[in-house]
């Protein structure tokens with residue numbers, strides 16, 4: 001599925017998601033050369049560097065939550081998963097976005113492990 | 121948003137329907153920006169990110185100006 005694609009992984013991404021990427025034909029690259037930027041934590045220093053890059057400023061770098069990969073792994077039809085639902089915005093924006101549109105899709109996967117009691 | 125067409129347009133947001141295409145971190149933001157029918161979800165994210173980016177740009181320009189303007193630092197005088 002990811003044949004010929006280069007992926008950059010933030011240190012916050014667990015090794016099994018990285019392995020899945022490679023198993024599906026993807027390669028690992030540095031952030032500048034990558035086609036895909038994956039992170040699990042918007043406030044991790046690796047990811048912060050992306051948010052402060054010229055690429056990001058010029059709309060050439062969208063960070064995606066690496067749960068996209070687990071969604072792909074669990075999907076019956078692998079390329080039916082909408083990448084666009086896994087945008088990972090900078091941490092400082094997430095609260096405001098959440099207030100307007102509710103939880104992020106990648107947060108809904110975490111419900112079993114993290115119980116949230118935020119007012120809706 | 122226009123109520124009359126928002127339901128119809130909800131399903132036409134390029135960020136939502138673009139599946140299995142050659143989308144990636146490099147072209148996604150441009151695709152969203154060029155989409156006239158952003159869904160609420162993507163609109164909110166795009167607006168927030170755009171604001172973040174413009175603030176970043178501003179602060180970079182400020183930093184550059186400070187660096188490029190040769191200005192002798194005056195010693196703060198203790199007489200006041």
Ligand SMILES: [Zn+2]
Pocket residue numbers: 133134135136137158159160161162
């Ligand atoms: Zn959308």
